[in-house]
Amino acid sequence: xxxxxxxxxxxxxxxxxxxxGFLVSICASLLGVSLVxxxxxxxxxxxxxxxxxxxxxxxxxxLAPLAVSIPVVVAAAFIxxxxxxxxxxxxxxxxxxMSTSAMAIGVIVISMTTGLTTDVCNYMFGSIxxxxxxxxxxxxxxxxxxxxxxxxxxxxxxxxxxxxxxxxATGVQAGIYNMxxxxxxxxxxxxxxxxxxxxxxxxxxxxxxxxxxxxCKTFKSVxxxxxxxxxxxxxxxxxxxxxxxxxxGASIVGINIIAFCAFSLASMIKNKxxxxx
Numbered sequence: 001x002x003x004x005x006x007x008x009x010x011x012x013x014x015x016x017x018x019x020x021g022f023l024v025s026i027c028a029s030l031l032g033v034s035l036v037x038x039x040x041x042x043x044x045x046x047x048x049x050x051x052x053x054x055x056x057x058x059x060x061x062x063l064a065p066l067a068v069s070i071p072v073v074v075a076a077a078f079i080x081x082x083x084x085x086x087x088x089x090x091x092x093x094x095x096x097x098m099s100t101s102a103m104a105i106g107v108i109v110i111s112m113t114t115g116l117t118t119d120v121c122n123y124m125f126g127s128i129x130x131x132x133x134x135x136x137x138x139x140x141x142x143x144x145x146x147x148x149x150x151x152x153x154x155x156x157x158x159x160x161x162x163x164x165x166x167x168x169a170t171g172v173q174a175g176i177y178n179m180x181x182x183x184x185x186x187x188x189x190x191x192x193x194x195x196x197x198x199x200x201x202x203x204x205x206x207x208x209x210x211x212x213x214x215x216c217k218t219f220k221s222v223x224x225x226x227x228x229x230x231x232x233x234x235x236x237x238x239x240x241x242x243x244x245x246x247x248x249g250a251s252i253v254g255i256n257i258i259a260f261c262a263f264s265l266a267s268m269i270k271n272k273x274x275x276x277x
Contacts, residue, residue, distance in 0.1 A: 004239070004243075008238075008239070008242055013131065014238070014242065016131040016133070016135075016136045017131055017195055017238065017248070018235075018238060019136060019140065020131055020135070020136055020139045020140070020143070020191065020194075020195065021192075021195055021234050021238065022231060022234065022235075023139065023140060023143035023144070023147075023191075024139070024143060024188060024191050024192040024195070024204065025204060025208075025227075025230040025231050025233075025234040026143075026147065026227055026230065026231060027143055027146045027147060027150075027184070027187075027188040027191075028044075028188050028192060028204035028205045028208070028230060029204070029205075029208040029209065029223075029226040029227045029229070029230035029231075030147075030150050030223060030226070030227065031146075031150070031181065031184055031185050031188060031205060032044075032204070032205035032206060032207075032208055032209035032226065033161075033209040033212075033219070033222050033223050033226055034157055034161045034181055035181070035185065035205060035209075036205075036206065036209045036210060036213075037161050037162070038161055041202075041205060041206050041209075042095050042202070043077070043080060043095060043182070043185060044185065044189055044201060044202035044204075044205040044206065045095070045099060045202040046076075046080065046095035046096070046098055046099035047073050047076060047077055047080075047099075047185065047186055047189045048099075048189050048193055048198040048199070048201045048202055049098075049099035049100070049102045049103045049106075049198060050072065050073050050076040050098060050099065050102040051069050051072075051073050051189060051190050051193050051198055051201075052102065052103060052106045052124065052193075052198035053072075053102035053103060053105045053106035053109075054068050054069040054072035054073065054102075054106075055068070055069055055106070055193070055198075056105070056106035056107070056109045056110045057105075057106070057109055059110070059113070060109050060110070060112075060113040064134075065194075066135060066138055066139075066190065066191075066194075069190045069193070070142075070186075070187060070190050073186045073187075073189060073190050074183055074186040074187065076098060076102070076186070077182035077183065077185060077186035078179060078182060078183075079098070080094055080095060080098060080182070081178055081179060081182045103198075124197050124198050124199055125197040125199060125200065125247055125249055125250070131194055131195065135194060139191045139194075142187050142191060143188075143191060145187075146184045146187055146188060149180065149184060150184060153177065153180060156172060156177045157177060157180070157181060158219055159172055159174075159177075160172065160174045160177045160178060160181075161219070162219070164178075185205070188205075189201055189202075189205075192204055195248060195249065196248075196249040196252065197249045200249040200250065200252075200253055201249075203252075203253045203256060204230065204234075204252075207229075207230075207233070207253070207256035207257070207259070207260055208226040208227070208229045208230035208233070208256070209222065209226045210260060211225075211226070211229050211256070211259050211260045211263045212225035212226040212229055212263070214260070214263035214264050214266065214267040215263055215266060215267055215270070229256075229259055229263075232259075233252060233255040233256045233259055234252050236255045237251040237252030237253075237254070237255045237256075238251070238252070240254075240255070
């Protein structure tokens with residue numbers, strides 16, 4: 001194992017991928033708990049499609065992908081939040097409306113400019129080779145900012161996650177903290193898209209939190225377990241991808257599926273034992 005890790009980390013692109021993936025996995029797992037509990041977990045899927053559309057436009061105009069995608073996806077997150085709160089178009093319908101529109105725009109732009117090249121497939125399904133040195137620096141800085149903001153506002157995020165109405169009654173500016181969650185989610189989605197792809201990045205948000213909820217019952221324990229599961233699944237997925245030349249994003253999702261099944265089985269066994277006792 002030590003020889004394998006030594007061989008892997010001799011490649012610069014793998015070191016970049018692991019650094020960014022490690023940070024993005026932590027950010028996604030932290031935010032995923034709140035999004036799942038608020039029944040807004042598919043926002044990751046919607047924003048990733050918006051990210052694909054913005055990446056397509058950036059590619060067509062020869063602009064820096066992350067520099068274009070981050071503000072566009074952040075704006076989309078705020079719009080989704082506003083539509084969901086103040087419109088007749090609620091939750092999943094607003095996400096579906098925006099995500100399909102953005103995906104269609106991205107496909108049209110690409111088909112009329114560069115065509116469906118390998119770069120486009122990388123955006124859709126992810127590529128461990130996609131992280132440039134500048135991408136890594138920007139991703140590390142933004143990931144650290146996301147983590148700091150989550151930790152600083154942990155209590156407020158906890159409050160609006162479990163009982164938004166009560167939070168408002170006690171004077172908490174729930175709207176501001178919902179926007180903060182949307183902002184942090186948008187940044188995390190864009191950072192993870194380069195490696196996981198637009199079609200798979202939402203799995204980093206959904207799977208670890210759902211997996212942890214099979215066994216853990218408190219908010220804090222779910223968050224801690226979710227971070228552990230997310231990082232472990234990411235690392236194992238990268239190793240499998242390296243050993244078998246498999247797609248990185250799909251390998252990570254595959255390990256997450258196995259972890260979810262294992263935790264679900266453990267939960268069933270635990271509940272049966274509890275029933276017997």
